[in-house]
Amino acid sequence: MMTCRLCGSENLESVVDLGATPPCELFLTRDQLDQPELTYPLHLRVCTSCWLAQLPPLISPEETFTEYAYFSSYSDSWVDHASWFVLNSVVRLGLHADSFVVEVASNDGYLLQHVAAGGIRCLGIEPSVNVGEAAREKGVPTLTEFLTPLTGAAVREEHGPADLVVANNVYAHIPDVVGFTKGLRNLVADDGWVSIEVQHLLSLIEHNQYDTIYHEHFQYYTVASAQRALASGGLSLVDVELLPTHGGSIRLWARPAEIAEEPSAAVLDVLAREKAAGLHELAGYAEFATRVATVRRELLAFLTTAAAEGKTVVGYGAPGKGNTLLNHCGIRPDLLSYTVDRNPYKHGRFTPGTRIPILAPERIAEDQPDYVLVLPWNLRDELTTQLSYVGEWGGRLVFPIPSLEIVEVKP
Missing domain, CATH: 3.40.50.720 (NAD(P)-binding Rossmann-like Domain)
Known part of the structure; x- marks a missing residue:
């Protein structure tokens, strides 16, 4: 029986069943056209205990991300989005030449290239060998690893704690939510910041964005479920921004729980919007299929x-x-x-x-x-x-x- 990967509950209810498909990034060569393809059920469920929407972990990240077909820099608007984020973060957090920025799932250096250009020390952690090599060719130092609590601790030991840890469009891609979040906590300085961008389940439901459901995405977040996920690893959500990217995303600003301030008015506002849409109960998911x-x-x-x-x-x-x-x-x-x-x-x-x-x-x-x-x-x-x-x-x-x-x- 499937259990919730965040809270362990067995109380999971169906949101939409899309049948069975192959992994979405395993593009075929011509030689593979006469060979069979493995398909896996694509059935989204939501936990009625913690309200994390999720797929069963039928494929491992190692199967998908060791060599990866997606290069972030081929989207001009995404590179521009990253550039603006870096510029604004420098001002918001007071980053300077002695600061240290780490990005998890740094892809081909689309974001950290702007950090490096600003003279700020940085490191990418990227599991895909081919896209990580593309980042290094841009002058972005990149470690080829998956983030785990041990990886986070090892990077901190070698490079020091990070003033800012960025995790854009990866928080949905990891089946071990708690372990990954602990890895983020191990990376970040005790007075540092973690910034996470992830698609907002509210937008997915409201705008029929069901095509963003695929096996690489193990879970889909509301601000409420993201808040619980962050807490599982020792981080507290202090602010949120609503973004237009990927049809509607949230940028979560978190800090170590020991020093985090109370959630901002923006957090409370988005939580209220989610509740009004019924996403903190089953009613909000009823007509999606x-x-x-x-x-x-x-x-x-x-x-x-x-x-x-x-x-x-x-x-x-x-x-x-x-x-x-x-x-x-x-x-x-x-x-x-x-x-x-x-x-x-x-x-x-x-x-x-x-x-x-x-x-x-x-x-x-x-x-x-x-x-x-x-x-x-x-x-x-x-x-x-x-x-x-x-x-x-x-x-x-x-x-x-x-x-x-x-x-x-x-x-």
Whole structure:
């Protein structure tokens, strides 16, 4: 029987069952197309004791992150977001040349490159060998490790305590919530700060963002459940910011429990919003599965109609979320002939499960399709600008989430 990984309760209730899919970042080479793929149940449940929404840990982080297909720097808006965070943190926390900043899951150095450029000592902790090497090539010192309490203690012993520990879009990716949080506490100075960005479950539920449910994401946080998770490792939530990233995220500011001040008015405000939405009880989750089914029907109706009318539809992007959507909807190359991605690592590969070819972005201008299905809908503003040339031949963009929308663009 599945038990809650945060509080150990057996009281878990179904939120949505998406069937079974392969891991979303295991893109296939051509040689693998005639081989079987393992699939795993994708069934989101919520604990009615601590209200942590979660998937069972069917795959290990080692299976996903030892070599990873996602490079943060291929999103211009995400690099800009990181740059602003660094600039604001320097002012907010009074960081200077003698400060020390650590980022956990530092990827290809997209954030710490700005810290290093400011003359502040920094270290990335990144388990993926290939993306960690990309960070080192940018001059960002990077340790190839997963964060555990022992790793955190070892880094502190060698490099000293961190004035700021950053953990962006990783708090959902670790099955051992308590151990990871203790690792954060071991890294941070006794008077330091921890900043965590993670998708907000409130946005996921309210805006039908079910494609962000995939096996890499072991849990999905409200501020209430994040507060409990932080406390499990000796950290206290003192402030929160609501962010537009990933369709709606929260930035959690935490400090060691021994010196943390009382939660800010912003924390109390977001907790009240979550309660009003019913996310501190089962009522808030009741209709989600029905709305997910509507997204699927709308997208399939559009694609099948376009195919019947002889219209061409291709994809833009090959993100993890896109693979949840494609697999749940049963979309194959007969409905989406290919997708493109800026990341050369994915070129010539195929999407897991649905086996849709992934090509270079230049292919869209060559083929001039009637429609471009935008899979990383969370980058809507950035990609609408990048893809404005589609309007030159009368092509249109299609956004599937939160509901199907077909958009005309001007070149």
